[in-house]
Amino acid sequence: MGTTSIIIVGVGGQGTLLASKLLGNVLLSQGHDVKVSEVHGMSQRGGSVVTYVRYGEKVYSPIVTEGEADLILAFERLEAARWLSYLKKDGKLIVNDQRITPMPVITGAMEYPENILEKLKEKGIQITALDALSLAEQAGTAKAVNVVLMGVLSASMPFPEEIWQAALEKCVPAKFLDMNKKAFALGRAAVIK
Amino acid sequence: MKQLMLGNQAVARGLYEAGCSVVSSYPGTPSTEITELASTYPEIYAEWAPNEKVACEVALGASIGGARSACAMKHVGLNVAADPLFTASYTGINGGMILCVADDQGMHSSQNEQDSRHYAQAAKLPMVEPSDSEECLSFVKEAYAISEGYDTPVILRTCTRVAHSQSIVETGDRAEAPLKPYEKNPKKYVMMPANAIGRHAAVEARMEKLQEFAETTSLNRVEMGGNMGIITSGICYQYVKEAFPEASVLKLGLVNPLPVKLLKDFAGKVDSLYIVEELDPVIETHCRANGLRITGGKKELGLLGEYSQRSIAVGLGKEVPETVNFEEEIPGRPPVLCPGCPHRGVFYTLHKLGVMVSGDIGCYTLGALQPLGAIDTTICMGASVSGLHGFNIARGKDSAKQSVAVIGDSTFIHSGITGLIDITYNKGCSTVVILDNSITGMTGHQQNPTTGFTLKNEPTPQVSIEKICEAAGIKRIHVVDPNEIKELEKAIREELEVEEPSVIIARRPCVLLKSVKPKPALVVEEKSCRNCRNCMRIGCPAISILGNKPQIDPTLCVGCDLCVKMCGFGAIKTQEEVQA
Structure with missing residues (x-):
């Protein structure tokens, strides 16, 4: 088996690090070689953030490069567009249809592109788009967007739900566990009809 | 047990397993977690030092005292620690000593991308x-063996992609390294000329032995494949x-040594020979100096930034997958000061x-970005004040x-104090604004001498910024809340006018601290808003124009009130005020 590459992109503060931790734990528990690459520090603080997750029999590079990702999980739609060139031609894109306005748009120096989802769909790639923010609020907090999206991602991966639940129990503080389990279930149910 | 670990976490684990008992560091991305995680092992004494020079000296002192020790820093931190390090090379060690340095190719969170390998050579x-x-x-353990085997500190060099990538690690048990006896030995540890002359010879003899070691060590490994x-x-x-x-x-x-x-x-076993190394051609220069015929390397791959599997393939002429592109121009998303950040009012x-504005290193460097655009210079830790x-x-x-310096609390302790003394001692009259947010922010909330807590979160005497400034000869010291922008402006205007040095301490805790409770999100009341967009001038990421008028994103707003003070029409209110 070759190496599978996943990219998680979003905006600093959206909880992409917890998402990659969860995914890394699931992959490790399934006996894969795993590498996860994150960037801390200046790149957070509301900036564009990316985490690379790679797994397979033997993984060398911890980073994913252009044209290499089997799947991109985008926490925000402008970030989906920004990282599109990293997707394989037959890759899959999961997008949280949320807008977070970047500073150059706030200052009026640039425009936030219109109809991003429609333009992405025209590219002929597989796209799953959903409003994860509403589902997170339904679970009890807007902060659970990351776990909702892991629920969505889980439906695209060949591991049983219990494995994900176990990883959640390992990665999330006990007092938030119920809320996060609910968020995960809502995300998973949104794509498994 | 097999687990996924960050490179930094694995370094900390290595220190633990190798019997290290003293770690002293100053935080710096991407090295910070080494020390944070080392501090979680009760067998290791770990501390935050005021700067990297102090940290390196503490580690050397512990080594001379007989313990296995370490210090960790980012690449530019090694500039600060270079002074003790160069002479530690002469004294050698007693207990093993490792200096961990994390380079930042690509400058994910640094002001330059210097190559630390030059320090090992120098x-x-x-x-x-x-x-x-x-x-x-495993290299931490090897490094201690080299350190004690060859009587030398050893540098362990990582980079962002090693330090901040997780991969699978098999952990083991700790092997205690009992404290070695300390014996007075001035010829080895008192580096005055007469003794240092002898030690320099010892350094050169050591390098010769290490050169032989480099030929045979399992740290260097050949994996034979094809002719390339x-x-x-x-x-x-x-x-x-x-x-x-x-x-x-x-x-x-x-x-080092190669x-x-x-x-x-x-080289004799392959048809073509390439050197692949980021930043400077250290290995390549060495190969050329020793007469190896190089097919390609720096010329094809370049001196700048990070490499990747793709950039190396492209540089050396291999085909890479095509990409799908989003044709429209995509607005950048630079990092910004957080909603509620206490630095916003100052900038x-x-x-x-x-x-x-003479700037410094920390979150507040972001005050350089639009729309605040307030900073003129940023060089290195402490340079705001002396510069x-x-x-x-x-x-x-x-x-x-018409000028001020801005410097954070931790950066002031790191190397701002000496600059301030330079101002008072030499009769300068500059104005220094100390941005005291009660924590070392940028690197992810580390305690420092001004916070009153140690690395292990134990209470400790708090260093007073006011008293340090006073002792340095500053007579005019103001403490203001940076969210009270009128008061802040008055203080800055006053101090700019007077012809003597002054310090304004803008004190308000970092909004991300757990002790700071966010207030409910504010809203722009539609009927009161005149669309003057004054609120947009503070560059708060929670406020943007939607439907042609400013709107506040309730998922981002922490109710800090700064925008309320900007609005001349009282249009920004709490949810209750709007409903009332």
């Missing part, structure tokens, strides 16, 4: 370079294995006053009326 110290978390752990040969080290090894899986590879784990015979033997005010003094001396008395 200070004549062995340097090991792991390429993943497993090696981070690649010499590489560290993270580049991982990229090379993906870009050219069929190539023969010489992976160097010891990057072998000669091993390189020549490898809004400085921008408004139009003064020259401003030079600027004002050069430009004459009136310059000090």
Whole structure:
């Protein structure tokens, strides 16, 4: 088996690090070689953030490069567009249809592109788009967007739900566990009809 | 047990397993977690030092005292620690000593991308370079063996992609390294000329022995494949294995001193020879100096930034997958000061006053970005204060009326104090604004001497910024809340006018601290808003124009009130006020 590459992109503060931790734990528990690459520090603080997750029999590079990702999980739609060139031609894109306005748009120096989802769909790639923010609020907090999206991602991966639940129990503080389990279930149910 | 570990976490684990008992560091991305995680082992004494020079001296002192010790820092931190390090090379060690340095190719969170390997060459110290978390752990153990075997501190060099990548690590048990006896030995530890002359000879003899070690150590490894040969080290090894899986590879784990015979033997077994190393051509220069014929390397791959499996493939002429592109221009998303950040009021005010701002290293460097755009210079830790003094001396008395320095609490302790003393001692009249947010922010909330807590969160006497300034000879010291922008502006105007040095301490805790409870999100009341967009001038990421009027994103707003103070029409309110 070759190496599978996943990219998680979003905006600093959206909880992409917890998402990659969860995914890394699931992959490790399934006996894969795993590498996860994150960037801390200046790149957070509301900036564009990316985490690379790679797994397979033997993984060398911890980073994913252009044209290499089997799947991109985008926490925000402008970030989906920004990282599109990293997707394989037959890759899959999961997008949280949320807008977070970047500073150059706030200052009026640039425009936030219109109809991003429609333009992405025209590219002929597989796209799953959903409003994860509403589902997170339904679970009890807007902060659970990351776990909702892991629920969505889980439906695209060949591991049983219990494995994900176990990883959640390992990665999330006990007092938030119920809320996060609910968020995960809502995300998973949104794509498994 | 097998687990996923960050490179930094694995270094910390390596320190634990190797019996290290003293760690002293100053935080710096991407090295910070080494010390944070080392502090979680009760067997290790770990501390935050005021700066990297102090940290390195503490580690050396502990080593002379007989313990296995370490210090960790980012690449630019090594500039600060270089003074003790160069002479530690002469004294050698008693207990093993490792200096962990994390380079930042690509400058994810740094002001330059200097190559730390030059320090190993210049200070004549062995340097090991792991390429993943497993090696981070095992190379720490190797480094202690080299340190004690050859009587030398050892540098362990990582980079962002090793330090902040997780990969699988098999952990083991701790092997205690009992405290060695301390014996007075001035010839080894008192580096006055008469003794240092002898020690320099010892350093050169050590380097010769290490050169022999480099030829045979298992840290350097050959993986024979096809006729194409690649010499590489560290993270580049991982990229090379993906870009050219069929190539023969010489992976160097010891990057100083570099072998000669091993390189020549490898070169003799392949038809073409490439050198793949990020930043400076250290290995390549060594290979050329030893007469190896190089097919390609720096010329094809360049001196700048990070490499990747793709950039190496492209540079060396291999086809790479095509990409799908989003044709429209995509607005950048630079990092910004957080909603509710206490620095925002300061930079809004400085921008408004139009003064020259001598900046420093920390979250507040983001005050340079639009729309605040308040900072004129950022060089290195502490340079805001001393740099401003030079600027004002050069430009004459009136310059000090139109300029300030800004520096954070931790950075002030790190190396701002000496600059301030330079100002008072030499009769300068510059104004320094200390941004005291009660924590070391940028690197992810580390305690420092001004916070009253240690690395292990134990209470400790709090260093008073006011009293330090006073003792340095500053007579005019103001403490203001930076969210009270009128008061802040008044204080800055006053201090710019007076012809003597002054310090304004803008004190308000970082909004991300757990002790700071966010208030309910504010809203723009539609009927009261005149669309003057004054609220947009503070550059708060929670406020943007939607439907042609400012709106506040309730998922981002923490109710800090700064925008309320900006609005002349009372249109920004709490949810209750709107409903009332």
